[in-house]
Amino acid sequence: MSKRQVKVSIYRYNPEVDAKPYYKDYDIELDPLDTKLLNVLMKIKDLYDDSVSFRRSCREGVCGSDAININGRNGLACLTDISSIKGTIILRPIPGLPVIRDLVVDMTQFFNQYHSIKPYVIDDLPLPERERIQSPEDRAELNGVIECILCACCSTACPSFWWNPDKFLGPAALLHAYRFIADTRDQATNERLDELNDPYRLFRCHTIMNCADVCPKHLNPTRAIGKIREIMVKRAV
Numbered sequence: 001m002s003k004r005q006v007k008v009s010i011y012r013y014n015p016e017v018d019a020k021p022y023y024k025d026y027d028i029e030l031d032p033l034d035t036k037l038l039n040v041l042m043k044i045k046d047l048y049d050d051s052v053s054f055r056r057s058c059r060e061g062v063c064g065s066d067a068i069n070i071n072g073r074n075g076l077a078c079l080t081d082i083s084s085i086k087g088t089i090i091l092r093p094i095p096g097l098p099v100i101r102d103l104v105v106d107m108t109q110f111f112n113q114y115h116s117i118k119p120y121v122i123d124d125l126p127l128p129e130r131e132r133i134q135s136p137e138d139r140a141e142l143n144g145v146i147e148c149i150l151c152a153c154c155s156t157a158c159p160s161f162w163w164n165p166d167k168f169l170g171p172a173a174l175l176h177a178y179r180f181i182a183d184t185r186d187q188a189t190n191e192r193l194d195e196l197n198d199p200y201r202l203f204r205c206h207t208i209m210n211c212a213d214v215c216p217k218h219l220n221p222t223r224a225i226g227k228i229r230e231i232m233v234k235r236a237v
């Protein structure tokens with residue numbers, strides 16, 4: 001099988017030595033088994049330039065660590081087919097978070113928002129003898145929510161999060177907020193809704209839907225945000 005060439009342009013920035021960011025181009029020869037963008041990044045690091053920094057772990061769309069901006073759109077390198085990208089592959093860090101080095105960003109703000117929604121079941125009732133039972137119907141309500149891998153593709157594609165990353169929770173944290181509001185085992189629904197009921201944390205979402213558009217797990221944070229709003233309205237009447 002013939003080998004294919006691709007040109008990859010990577011955002012480079014090492015704050016310890018670079019005065020400002022720049023792009024470095026690589027002409028890469030692909031093997032037939034190099035089908036995903038992560039293969040290309042690994043090949044660049046192994047054979048062309050070991051100074052390129054990026055995160056990755058599972059290479060299966062499970063760990064969420066290799067979110068990058070690919071020709072202007074956020075996605076996971078391990079799930080992105082090289083054949084789906086036309087022309088030069090331009091790789092940048094996911095936008096809106098501080099760059100630590102090259103494609104590696106500081107996720108502190110993202111995880112601060114996630115932790116702020118108390119991402120665990122709150123239940124002060126006495127412990128049952130065995131597990132806390134949930135009906136299949138109640139469990140089904142969590143489908144399309146619990147699959148989130150916290151990759152941050154959505155929140156870093158959201159203009160409201162870029163502008164207020166410390167005040168607006170962002171789509172990923174709001175998806176998880178809904179996950180616990182919707183969980184019938186959780187006893188803290190009212191407190192969770194009270195926490196969200198301020199001008200920024202929930203209501204800075206302007207339903208632009210970038211989040212649902214880029215989610216590599218095909219989840220829909222906008223829908224979850226809409227459901228929280230519905231529950232709030234019902235609670236108020």
Ligand code: SF4
Binds near residue numbers: 160205
């Ligand atoms: S729908 Fe809301 S959360 Fe999603 S990208 Fe738009 S403003 Fe952000």
Ligand code: SF4
Binds near residue numbers: 151152154218221
């Ligand atoms: S909702 Fe999708 S894009 Fe957002 S963090 Fe979860 S998996 Fe990633």
Ligand code: FES
Binds near residue numbers: 059060063065066076
């Ligand atoms: S390497 Fe784990 S999601 Fe891509």
